[in-house]
Amino acid sequence: MLAQAVEHLIKNIVDFPDDVSVKSHENSRGELLRVRVNPEDIGRVIGRSGRTANAIRTVVQALAEDHKVRVDIMDVRR
Template sequence: MLTKAVEHLIKNIVDFPDDVSVKSHESSRGEHIRVRVNPEDIGRVIGRQGRTASAIRTVVQAIADHNVRIDILDARR
C-alpha cells in the first residue's frame, strides 16, 4: 500500500511519470522504499532545500504503522 501511495505522489509532480520506479523491501529497521526518477525530474522531486522530499516522507510516515525510509535516486544509478 505504501509503495502505491509513494508512486502516486511522485508521478503527479514529475514531467516523466513513465520513468518513475518504486520498489520496497523490509529490513531490520523497517520498510525501505527506493524511488527512481528521470534525471531531469530529480530536482523537482527533492525540491528547494529538500522541502518536497521531506513533505513526501512526512505524508508516508503519517499513513504508515511502522518505520519507513524513502530514498530518491535518479534513473542512471
C-alpha cells in the same frame, strides 16, 4: 500500499511519469522505499532545500502509522 501511494504522488509532480518506479524492501530497520525518477526530474522531487522530499516522507510516515518507513530518492542512472 505505501509504494503505490508514493508512486502516485511522485508521478503527479514529475515531467516524465513513465520513468518513476517505487520498490519496497524490508530490512532490520523497517521498510525501505526506493524511488527512481528521470535525472531531469530529481530536482522537482527533492525540491528547494529538500522541502518536497521531506513533505513526501511526512506523508509516508502518516500513512505507515505503526512502523518505520524510509524513503530514498534516486535517479534512474543508479
